[in-house]
Amino acid sequence: MSLVIDGLSVWHGEHRVVNAVRAGADGGRIVAVIGRNGSGKSSLVRAIACVHGGRWSGSVQWKGRSLPTMAAADRARSVAYVAQRPIVAADFTAREVVELAGSVVLRSAEQVERAIDALGLGDLAGRPFASLSGGEQQRVVLARALAQHDLGGLLILDEPFNAMDLAEQHRVAGALQCLAAAGSLVLVVLHDLALADALAHEVWWMEQGVLRASGSRDDVLDAPSLAAGFGVAFERVGANLRPIVAPRCGPEAG
Amino acid sequence: MNGAVTSRPRADAGRSIARPAAWTVVVGLVCGAVVLRFMLGASGWSWPGAEVMDLRVGAVASAALAGASLGLSGVLLQALLRNPLASPFVLGLSSGAGLAVSMAALAASWGASWVTADGGMAAASIGAALALLVVVAAGRRHGVIDPVTLLLAGVVVASVAGAATVLVQYLMPPSSRGDLMAWAMGRIPELPERLPLVMAAASLIGVGAWSLARARWLDAACTADDEAASLGVDLPGLRWRLVLLSGLLAGTSVVLCGPIAFVGFVAPHLARLLLGARHGALVVVAPALGAALLIGADALRLAVPLPGTGRLPVAVVTAMLGGPVFLWVLRRRGGART
Numbered sequence: 001m002s003l004v005i006d007g008l009s010v011w012h013g014e015h016r017v018v019n020a021v022r023a024g025a026d027g028g029r030i031v032a033v034i035g036r037n038g039s040g041k042s043s044l045v046r047a048i049a050c051v052h053g054g055r056w057s058g059s060v061q062w063k064g065r066s067l068p069t070m071a072a073a074d075r076a077r078s079v080a081y082v083a084q085r086p087i088v089a090a091d092f093t094a095r096e097v098v099e100l101a102g103s104v105v106l107r108s109a110e111q112v113e114r115a116i117d118a119l120g121l122g123d124l125a126g127r128p129f130a131s132l133s134g135g136e137q138q139r140v141v142l143a144r145a146l147a148q149h150d151l152g153g154l155l156i157l158d159e160p161f162n163a164m165d166l167a168e169q170h171r172v173a174g175a176l177q178c179l180a181a182a183g184s185l186v187l188v189v190l191h192d193l194a195l196a197d198a199l200a201h202e203v204w205w206m207e208q209g210v211l212r213a214s215g216s217r218d219d220v221l222d223a224p225s226l227a228a229g230f231g232v233a234f235e236r237v238g239a240n241l242r243p244i245v246a247p248r249c250g251p252e253a254g
Numbered sequence: 255m256n257g258a259v260t261s262r263p264r265a266d267a268g269r270s271i272a273r274p275a276a277w278t279v280v281v282g283l284v285c286g287a288v289v290l291r292f293m294l295g296a297s298g299w300s301w302p303g304a305e306v307m308d309l310r311v312g313a314v315a316s317a318a319l320a321g322a323s324l325g326l327s328g329v330l331l332q333a334l335l336r337n338p339l340a341s342p343f344v345l346g347l348s349s350g351a352g353l354a355v356s357m358a359a360l361a362a363s364w365g366a367s368w369v370t371a372d373g374g375m376a377a378a379s380i381g382a383a384l385a386l387l388v389v390v391a392a393g394r395r396h397g398v399i400d401p402v403t404l405l406l407a408g409v410v411v412a413s414v415a416g417a418a419t420v421l422v423q424y425l426m427p428p429s430s431r432g433d434l435m436a437w438a439m440g441r442i443p444e445l446p447e448r449l450p451l452v453m454a455a456a457s458l459i460g461v462g463a464w465s466l467a468r469a470r471w472l473d474a475a476c477t478a479d480d481e482a483a484s485l486g487v488d489l490p491g492l493r494w495r496l497v498l499l500s501g502l503l504a505g506t507s508v509v510l511c512g513p514i515a516f517v518g519f520v521a522p523h524l525a526r527l528l529l530g531a532r533h534g535a536l537v538v539v540a541p542a543l544g545a546a547l548l549i550g551a552d553a554l555r556l557a558v559p560l561p562g563t564g565r566l567p568v569a570v571v572t573a574m575l576g577g578p579v580f581l582w583v584l585r586r587r588g589g590a591r592t
Contacts, residue, residue, distance in 0.1 A: 046480060049480070049484055050483070050484075051479075051480035051481075051483040051484050052480075053479065053480075072486040072487070072488060073486050075486065076484065076485055076486030079484070080484060081480065081481065081484035082481070083478050083480050083481050085478075086477070086478070086481070087336075087477055087478040087481070088476060088477055089336035089337070089476045089477075090473070090476035090531040091526060091530070091531040092473075092476070092530075092531050092532075093530075096473075096530070096531070096532060100470075100473055100474055100477065100485060101485070102470065103470045103471060103473060103474035103482075103485045103486065103487055104470070104471070104474075104485060104486030104487060105486060141481070145484075148484075148485065
């Protein structure tokens with residue numbers, strides 16, 4: 001396995017939000033991390049990315065090397081992380097934000113251009129980052145992560161699709177699939193289970209800080225289990241999973 | 255890929271003017287301010303003769319070093335706090351230095367024989383360092399520097415030190431207040447002492463070289479903590495260095511010219527308007543513009559004589575010019591949020 005997590009626990013203050021998680025995944029896969037709000041998804045992926053500022057314990061190995069003890073530049077080449085809400089507190093253009101990929105590790109103009117093209121940002125590259133929509137900003141920081149990590153590395157995304165319209169989701173999902181096909185491991189936190197079902201090869205299901213289930217998409221995204229865990233009914237339409245989030249009023253309700 | 259690279263939109267497409275023109279403006283402003291200050295003296299407009307040339311050189315050198323230090327300090331603080339409204343004064347360093355100098359002067363007026371000119375400079379340095387220590391101690395959370403807490407701690411320290419300075423000045427005999435108040439309102443020395451001048455030059459060169467080498471880290475520091483960490487930047491370590499180095503620059507400028515407001519705030523903004531937000535250019539251009547601003551403010555002070563009493567204090571000129579810019583930036587940021 002490329003990524004091996006063993007006994008990973010994470011604390012926020014005195015409160016343990018991730019409890020002794022053991023999991024692993026191979027390169028070339030997309031792993032969706034799902035779970036209800038407060039289940040520990042973001043804390044788990046932040047700890048794996050080594051960007052959690054507080055207390056944690058356990059081990060995170062990437063290709064046989066301990067990620068937390070790796071030199072910062074080596075880690076930046078191997079692992080790229082995109083936060084839930086991108087913050088850029090400077091009047092950078094979109095291209096300048098993508099160029100941040102080379103803050104510590106050397107990145108060529110060609111690598112930056114390739115990432116910009118992969119996410120269809122050519123027309124936006126010269127515009128101020130702050131003037132872009134939420135979905136466009138997410139694509140820009142995603143392009144930064146693409147340019148930052150070496151192919152075959154680990155890309156960790158915390159709810160990247162939240163602010164995106166359908167066309168943007170389509171483009172980004174395509175880019176992630178290409179990245180996985182090229183050998184990278186993509187670990188992506190998702191609230192949209194239909195998207196997880198369409199995109200991921202494997203699913204990690206977090207519940208109250210523990211890994212409730214992990215495995216292939218078909219094994220974990222089982223409609224009855226999901227209904228029990230999420231409190232919402234699911235149905236399969238053809239091969240597609242669909243949550244029934246807006247139940248119609250029955251005749252008895254009227 | 256080459257074709258794509260050459261046909262891509264320019265990275266500085268959002269800037270108001272092109273890059274070569276921006277550099278020309280920077281060089282023009284610096285040269286213009288220097289020439290202006292050389293030609294202005296107590297006797298009016300003229301190129302200085304040999305008898306006053308030393309005074310002009312001393313004034314230009316002092317203003318250039320203090321202004322450049324404030325400009326660079328402002329860039330570092332704004333990166334540290336991720337806030338374009340930050341400036342060297344936000345850490346309360348100037349107020350701390352001012353309080354220490356006032357206390358030394360009070361001791362001298364009460365007959366303390368140990369207070370000399372060098373003693374005043376030492377007091378300013380110690381005051382700035384103590385203010386910095388208090389702000390850093392109060393601005394830490396869980397062992398790391400928290401930008402927001404640091405900002406609030408700086409405001410509180412500046413307010414308390416400012417009030418204490420007024421109290422000390424009130425306690426002084428009226429005959430001793432003049433010099434102290436002149437320093438407290440900013441004074442560009444025409445015959446600067448060698449030690450503060452050398453200290454300011456050495457710290458400016460050292461911190462400038464470090465900032466240039468770490469410009470990409472400063473860019474990354476403008477993102478969220480977790481993203482900066484993911485980019486490979488040691489953010490806690492960087493923040494400690496930024497606090498210490500920006501404090502050093504602010505302290506040396508205060509020792510040299512007294513507390514001068516807004517230069518450290520306006521210079522980085524002018525630099526951004528001209529050359530964008532990347533720190534590779536900012537850490538070079540903001541000090542140059544800070545120098546030009548302070549030299550220009552000193553020239554303006556001389557060009558506008560006050561009836562009867564002499565000249566405007568230089569800090570009054572910088573405050574009157576910088577205050578409206580501060581409000582403009584504040585309003586612009588407020589508009590951007592909404």
